[in-house]
Amino acid sequence: MNLEYLTVGVISNTHGLRGEVRVFPRTDFPEERFSPGSVLWLRKEGQSPFKKLVVRAARPHKQFWLVLFEGFSSISEVEPWKGMELCVPVSERIPLPEGSYYIDQLIGLKVYSSDGTYVGELVDVLTPGANDVYVVRGPLQRKDVLLPAIRDCILDVNLAAGKMTVELLPGLLDEDVEVRQPGGKE
Numbered sequence: 572m573n574l575e576y577l578t579v580g581v582i583s584n585t586h587g588l589r590g591e592v593r594v595f596p597r598t599d600f601p602e603e604r605f606s607p608g609s610v611l612w613l614r615k616e617g618q619s620p621f622k623k624l625v626v627r628a629a630r631p632h633k634q635f636w637l638v639l640f641e642g643f644s645s646i647s648e649v650e651p652w653k654g655m656e657l658c659v660p661v662s663e664r665i666p667l668p669e670g671s672y673y674i675d676q677l678i679g680l681k682v683y684s685s686d687g688t689y690v691g692e693l694v695d696v697l698t699p700g701a702n703d704v705y706v707v708r709g710p711l712q713r714k715d716v717l718l719p720a721i722r723d724c725i726l727d728v729n730l731a732a733g734k735m736t737v738e739l740l741p742g743l744l745d746e747d748v749e750v751r752q753p754g755g756k757e
Contacts, residue, residue: 576612576620576658577675579604583635585650590643592652594636600665604657605629605636611657620658672728680735682707682718685726690716693735705735712745 580594580601598604604611605626612620629638643649667673674696682690682705691709698704703720718724718737727736
């Protein structure tokens with residue numbers, strides 16, 4: 572299997588003696604990913620999956636999910652899984668509504684202002700609360716440009732072209748930075 576996989580949870584610990592594990596979800600869809608009958612793959616971080624698991628039962632517990640897998644009924648069987656990831660093939664990614672994107676789809680996009688100025692490359696997405704914040708590293712200023720993921724700022728996302736067009740709202744750039752005009756060096 573040489574498919575790309577997405578991590579949907581990380582096993583933080585065992586729970587009880589009957590094979591249940593405590594999973595920190597890394598998905599916006601834990602109800603679907605950890606529902607009975609769901610197939611997940613176990614892997615060590617950065618490695619290929621090595622064990623297919625089928626969810627027998629799951630329930631939310633604080634910020635975690637407690638998950639029990641078919642065929643595993645004791646703590647000794649699941650204890651070696653601590654710190655391992657639960658993943659699914661990219662082909663099983665849950666579709667998002669139009670205008671919504673997965674973080675890994677946004678990382679690496681080239682970001683341009685509405686007047687054509689190259690702002691930089693999107694290197695990270697922060698999720699502080701009310702809205703996401705896109706971290707863009709480029710030639711406009713020494714510090715990263717932090718762009719709120721709101722309609723007034725993010726004008727267009729074109730995944731096929733690898734490009735994002737933004738409106739540089741007042742206050743987003745350091746005051747002493749002069750915005751380069753289109754055609755300038757990147």
